[in-house]
Amino acid sequence: MTATQERTAVLREQLVAWRRHLHMNPEVGFHEHQTSAYIEAELKKMPGLTVTRPTETSVLAVLKGSQPGRTLLLRADIDALPITEENTFEFASKNEGVMHACGHDGHTAILLGVAKLLSENPGEVPGEVRMIFQHAEEIGPGGAEELVMDTGLMDGVDLVTGLHLNSQLPAGMVAVKPGPFMASPDMLELTIQGRGGHGAHPEEAVDPIAVGAQVVTNLQHIVSRGVAALEPLVISITSFHSGTTHNVIPDRATMLGTVRSFDPELRKRAPELIERVIKGVCEAHGATYELNYEFGYRALINTDWVAEQLKAIALETVGPDHFRDAKPTMGGEDFSAYLEKAPGAYFNVGSGSDEEDSRWPHHHPRFTIDEASLETGVKMLHAAALRLTLPA
Numbered sequence: 001m002t003a004t005q006e007r008t009a010v011l012r013e014q015l016v017a018w019r020r021h022l023h024m025n026p027e028v029g030f031h032e033h034q035t036s037a038y039i040e041a042e043l044k045k046m047p048g049l050t051v052t053r054p055t056e057t058s059v060l061a062v063l064k065g066s067q068p069g070r071t072l073l074l075r076a077d078i079d080a081l082p083i084t085e086e087n088t089f090e091f092a093s094k095n096e097g098v099m100h101a102c103g104h105d106g107h108t109a110i111l112l113g114v115a116k117l118l119s120e121n122p123g124e125v126p127g128e129v130r131m132i133f134q135h136a137e138e139i140g141p142g143g144a145e146e147l148v149m150d151t152g153l154m155d156g157v158d159l160v161t162g163l164h165l166n167s168q169l170p171a172g173m174v175a176v177k178p179g180p181f182m183a184s185p186d187m188l189e190l191t192i193q194g195r196g197g198h199g200a201h202p203e204e205a206v207d208p209i210a211v212g213a214q215v216v217t218n219l220q221h222i223v224s225r226g227v228a229a230l231e232p233l234v235i236s237i238t239s240f241h242s243g244t245t246h247n248v249i250p251d252r253a254t255m256l257g258t259v260r261s262f263d264p265e266l267r268k269r270a271p272e273l274i275e276r277v278i279k280g281v282c283e284a285h286g287a288t289y290e291l292n293y294e295f296g297y298r299a300l301i302n303t304d305w306v307a308e309q310l311k312a313i314a315l316e317t318v319g320p321d322h323f324r325d326a327k328p329t330m331g332g333e334d335f336s337a338y339l340e341k342a343p344g345a346y347f348n349v350g351s352g353s354d355e356e357d358s359r360w361p362h363h364h365p366r367f368t369i370d371e372a373s374l375e376t377g378v379k380m381l382h383a384a385a386l387r388l389t390l391p392a
């Protein structure tokens, strides 16, 4: 066992304690008051860190190493979701209707662990390591955007990395990929205005449910016929509300949806493609519409050479048996905001296992993590803090 491995093993109990405390006390984005106070208090127990509050509910810890070198940003997100937890273990959420159902409690514990290891041995740290405990990842426009635009967090940062636990990947596994990794999650809100009437006399009405159903179906035509098969695009109508009873044709239908893509050009074109379909279908059937389209986070595109370095670090840290090339996902992440300002890469650490009921999808009321993943996360981020370098 190397010295690093030994220190990490000693940390194991502490990691679990941090994670369980956070899991029991979840707070949603922009309201992480107790969470950030707890993180700040824990960081202040560690020697050599400069701890500040860039925004009301985010925390920054800076460690200046004793050797010259690059400035690296490590990021963990700290917010929870408005979900009522259905787990019954003793550290289940105490805050009714709020739950750490995405693993951000784990991310926070991991970065606290890395801070502890680094602060104990500043002599081995090249340059400067900034550790940002970021608020509000789950709520657009996202905490990352605020930190990047308003706080100077990224001034002088050469490189950035961070991780997301992944319940669909076994605990102990690390997955990285260069290039496109996570999609841009854009949103649409649509109202179809028909003309209400008697359910027995549709000829006297304009049925917004029938028109809306055509719109939903025809939007998929864009994905299958309007965009190249090798260019990923997802359009999902995720909410459709209309009507009140069985014999009344309602006046209007309202819909919400998400649009996901990687290519910035396609992303720009998507609203126009979508509106053309909505307009055509509505006109064909005598309805009118109102469309609001909102751009969410940018797509997360990993910098190739940073991803390659992380892969090399993973092969050495967890071994080839525990490494896998990551698959891109249509999920979104505001980590992409940091990548606008500096090269970097985001990666996955597995948190699933058969024994512990830990394969529920993220954002599910039964979601949990195999806590063995915490140690893997610390090993990876700690090694990245010591070894990631700018290309010669």
Ligand SMILES: [Zn+2]
Residues within 6 Å of the ligand: 101, 102, 138, 362, 363
């Ligand atoms: Zn999430």
Ligand SMILES: [Zn+2]
Residues within 6 Å of the ligand: 102, 103, 104, 137, 164
């Ligand atoms: Zn998440």
